[in-house]
Amino acid sequence: MTSTSVTRAAAAPAVRLAGATKRFGDALVLDRIDLDVAEGEFVCLLGASGCGKSTLLNLAAGLDRPTAGTVTAGAARPALMFQEHALFPWLTAGGNVELALELGGLDRKERRAEAERLLALVRLSGAHGKRIHEMSGGMRQRVALARALAQGSQLLLMDEPFAALDAITRDVLHEVLTDVWEKRRLSVIFVTHNVREAVRLGQRVVLLSSRPGRIAREWQVGIPYPRRIEDHDVAELSLEITGHLREEIRRHARH
Amino acid sequence: MPATDLKRADAASPGGGDDISSGLDALESPSAPAARRAAKKAVAPLAAIVFVLVVWQLAYALDVLSTLPSPASVAGELGDLWRDGTLLPALGHSLERCVFGFAASVLVGAPLGLLVYRYALVRTVIAPVLSAFQSLPAAALVPLAVIALGESESAVYAVVLLGAVPSISMGLASALDQIPPLLRRAGVTMGATGLRAVRKVLLPAALPGLVSALRQGWTFGWRALMTAELITATPLPGVGQVLNAGKESASFTLIVAAVIVILAIGVLVEALIFGPIERRVLRDRGLTGPK
Ligand SMILES: Nc1ncnc2c1ncn2[C@@H]1O[C@H](COP(=O)(O)OP(=O)(O)OP(=O)(O)O)[C@@H](O)[C@H]1O
Ligand SMILES: [Mg+2]
Numbered sequence: 135m136t137s138t139s140v141t142r143a144a145a146a147p148a149v150r151l152a153g154a155t156k157r158f159g160d161a162l163v164l165d166r167i168d169l170d171v172a173e174g175e176f177v178c179l180l181g182a183s184g185c186g187k188s189t190l191l192n193l194a195a196g197l198d199r200p201t202a203g204t205v206t207a208g209a210a211r212p213a214l215m216f217q218e219h220a221l222f223p224w225l226t227a228g229g230n231v232e233l234a235l236e237l238g239g240l241d242r243k244e245r246r247a248e249a250e251r252l253l254a255l256v257r258l259s260g261a262h263g264k265r266i267h268e269m270s271g272g273m274r275q276r277v278a279l280a281r282a283l284a285q286g287s288q289l290l291l292m293d294e295p296f297a298a299l300d301a302i303t304r305d306v307l308h309e310v311l312t313d314v315w316e317k318r319r320l321s322v323i324f325v326t327h328n329v330r331e332a333v334r335l336g337q338r339v340v341l342l343s344s345r346p347g348r349i350a351r352e353w354q355v356g357i358p359y360p361r362r363i364e365d366h367d368v369a370e371l372s373l374e375i376t377g378h379l380r381e382e383i384r385r386h387a388r389h
Numbered sequence: 390m391p392a393t394d395l396k397r398a399d400a401a402s403p404g405g406g407d408d409i410s411s412g413l414d415a416l417e418s419p420s421a422p423a424a425r426r427a428a429k430k431a432v433a434p435l436a437a438i439v440f441v442l443v444v445w446q447l448a449y450a451l452d453v454l455s456t457l458p459s460p461a462s463v464a465g466e467l468g469d470l471w472r473d474g475t476l477l478p479a480l481g482h483s484l485e486r487c488v489f490g491f492a493a494s495v496l497v498g499a500p501l502g503l504l505v506y507r508y509a510l511v512r513t514v515i516a517p518v519l520s521a522f523q524s525l526p527a528a529a530l531v532p533l534a535v536i537a538l539g540e541s542e543s544a545v546y547a548v549v550l551l552g553a554v555p556s557i558s559m560g561l562a563s564a565l566d567q568i569p570p571l572l573r574r575a576g577v578t579m580g581a582t583g584l585r586a587v588r589k590v591l592l593p594a595a596l597p598g599l600v601s602a603l604r605q606g607w608t609f610g611w612r613a614l615m616t617a618e619l620i621t622a623t624p625l626p627g628v629g630q631v632l633n634a635g636k637e638s639a640s641f642t643l644i645v646a647a648v649i650v651i652l653a654i655g656v657l658v659e660a661l662i663f664g665p666i667e668r669r670v671l672r673d674r675g676l677t678g679p680k
Contacts, residue, residue, distance in 0.1 A: 183447040197574050211580055220575040224593045233589060237580040267675025285579060 146208060148173050148289050148321030153203035156189050163189050165346035166203065172190045173208070173288075176315055176322045178332035180375065181342030181350075182383045187325045188217055190347070191291045194323060208321075210291045213287035213334065215295050217325075219274040227277045228262030234284035252280040255310055257303065271298040279307070283314060290315075290322045296331065305363060308334055310361060329379060330372045333365040339375060343382050351378055418428050434660070458642040466646040475631065480650070481612065483627035487544075490549030491610050498554040498606060499599075502561030503587065516562070519555040527552050527613035543624075545617045552613025557606035564598020565591055596670050604663040608655070615651055628654075 147170040156164040163186045171177050181187050192198040193205045195214040221230050231249040240248060253261055256276040266274060275298055282290060296304045312335065315322055324334050332339045336355055343350040353375060357367045435598045442460055450458045457465075470476040504511045505519070530548050538544040568591065576590035592599065618629020628650055635643030 195578055197577065211578065214578045216571060216575065218571060220571050222572060222575070222590070222593065224596065234579050237585065237589070265673065265675060281579075 145377030146173070147171055148175065149205070149207045149323070150151075150214075151190070151193065151200075151203065151205050154190075154193055154200040154205050155202040156186065156193065156198070157201045162346040164193075164200075165348050167349060168348065168349070169340065171321050171323060173321055174319045174337075176312075176324065176335060176337045178339045179323060179325045179342060180327070180329060180332050180379055182341060182379075183327070185342045185344040186347030187342060188293055190342075191280075191293050191323060191325060194289075195291055207289060211285070211287055212289040212291050213282040213285040215282040215290070215292040216256075217293040219266075219278045221274055221277055221281070223266045224291050225264065227258065227264045227266065227269065227273075227280075230266070230277060230282045231280050234281045237284050238284065244290045249280075249284070250375065252284055253277070255283070255314075256280045257306060257310075259288065265370070272300065272303060275299065276303075276307070279311075288318070288320055290320050292322065292324045294325055294327065309360075311335065312361075316359075329376045330363050330368060333368045333372045333375065334361050334365075335359070341375065341378055341382065344385070350382055396478065401466060401628075457640050458645055462642050463645045463649065466553050466642045467649070470631070470643075470646060475626075476650070479626055479628050479631050482625045483618065483629065484654070486545055486549065487607075487611055487614050490546050490614065491553060491607055493546070494550050494553035494557055494606055494610060495603065497550065498557030499561055501554065502558035502565070502602070505558060505562040506565040512562075516559070519559050522551060523555040523559060523609075526553075527609075527616035528620070530613065531617050534617070535621055540621050544621060545614065545623055548613045548617040549610045552608035553606040556609045560602020560605055561595065561599055564595035564602060567598060568594040595636075597667070597674070597676070599665065600670055604659075604667070607658065607663070611655060611658075640643050642645060 149169070149171045151167045153171045154167040154169075155162070167190065169177075169190075179187050179190065189198070191214060193200055194207060195212050196205070196207060197214070199205075221227075222233070225233060228246075228249045231252055232245045235245045235248055236242075250259070250262060253259055256279050256385070258273060258276050258280070259312055261273065261277070264273075266277070268287070271278070275295055279292075279295055282292070296307055299307065304337060308331070311322075314320065324332070324335055333355055339353045339355060341350045342348070353371065355371065357365065357371070429506060430597050445460050448454065449457055467476070483488050496558070501515070501519075505516050506512075531544075534544040534547040534551075538547060572590065576586055581590045615629045615632070617623075618627040619633050622630075628647060631650070632644060632647040635641075635647055668677070
């Protein structure tokens with residue numbers, strides 16, 4: 135992908151939240167969220183801790199229903215990478231990936247090779263037989279990414295997927311992710327606390343306010359791909375967004 | 390361990406040369422720790438048995454209880470039971486009943502547990518009944534079964550099932566209840582629904598609890614069976630009848646011998662079947678230390 139020209143408005147969106155509101159008991163967590171993610175669009179979601187990012191992803195994934203408003207997703211079954219790895223501890227790393235392939239309808243014969251390929255993609259070749267509890271937090275997140283990709287969904291929802299990774303591995307996985315996104319023309323909602331990561335990855339960055347969660351601001355990121363996290367343009371926009379994020383967090387803290 | 394030391398000495402002596410003996414050592418080294426581990430595992434139960442025997446012998450020698458038989462006389466009794474052809478068929482009948490009864494209990498209890506987990510209505514209606522049966526002693530079930538089915542094999546099986554099924558289904562239902570919601574949701578997003586969710590996510594996730602439920606089902610079934618054999622006169626005598634014969638003839642020695650057989654089966658099933666399965670299941674999930 136060399137241009138960031140947004141193809142929204144044309145096709146039906148990959149996900150549409152229209153006036154989506156979520157309450158847990160009395161607590162208003164998400165307040166009338168309007169958010170369209172176009173087919174093939176990469177959206178990053180920023181916001182203070184507890185502002186409702188995971189809640190929003192759960193709505194988009196169809197795991198939870200909004201209290202009011204509507205959520206519609208184009209993909210039959212979005213792939214969701216949870217904030218905690220959510221891998222099955224009774225299976226090996228490869229077993230987890232293969233199960234996703236199996237449930238996606240892939241033949242037994244092809245599963246093994248495809249799982250190996252996906253594990254290699256997240257830089258875990260040779261980890262096929264490893265037990266989940268034998269792996270580091272970062273390795274688990276990478277297996278979870280491989281498993282999410284194995285689902286073959288057109289809509290990928292990711293909840294702080296790279297939070298436990300070292301900077302080098304994270305750079306590599308940023309490349310892997312943008313690569314897969316371009317090749318498969320996926321639609322992605324990527325939640326992160328890292329502003330630079332958001333600007334490095336997204337075509338659009340959405341900032342959520344806290345209590346209640348509302349869309350505070352959005353930025354179109356015009357920087358052409360391939361990007362690098364240390365690019366000057368990335369740093370510049372990150373600085374601006376960080377200012378707004380600080381503001382949000384400060385407002386939140388005063389409450 | 391002396392055994393492995395001896396083996397190693399044997400292996401080294403004929404070869405003579407250093408190369409050969411070190412080669413043999415290397416060949417042997419994988420098995421040596423295994424043998425040592427097995428020996429180590431046997432130490433604790435052996436120590437327990439020795440402890441019991443010592444206390445028993447002491448109690449006998451000090452004449453704590455005038456009717457208490459000596460360990461030697463009980464061993465003799467067991468030998469007699471074996472030689473006169475009572476013990477083996479009795480064991481066979483009891484084990485057969487317990488194994489088939491247990492298998493039937495699993496076939497009934499596991500689906501029932503799933504239904505209790507899955508359907509609120511089943512939970513509301515059936516779960517209290519199962520819980521009630523769980524608290525009912527087998528001794529209360531036997532007369533019921535005998536009245537309904539006569540002094541027959543079916544009555545014995547009915548008692549075993551009523552003993553084992555509630556434990557298995559309630560245990561499985563609670564194991565399923567305890568699955569972390571995150572894993573269930575992960576299964577849903579991956580497209581595991583209906584029976585595939587059960588097979589690929591729910592049962593594997595609940596396996597540690599399921600193993601405990603099966604173990605408890607076995608234990609309850611075994612106890613119920615002994616009760617049934619003790620108080621009914623089925624055509625084929627089991628271990629419970631040996632116990633009954635001891636009671637009828639007021640032979641403390643025979644009773645203790647029968648109790649030892651019943652205990653031994655419980656201990657062996659635990660040590661050879663449920664213990665290893667549980668350790669394996671937990672180890673796979675990283676739920677115990679690296680041993
Ligand atoms: N099941 C629930 N029941 C009650 N309250 C909930 C539930 N799930 C989330 N919340 C509340 O909703 C709010 C938003 O939670 P959410 O997990 O979406 O935050 P988040 O933005 O993902 O935070 P973080 O960045 O720390 O992951 C929090 O205040 C949380 O306490
Ligand atoms: Mg979250």
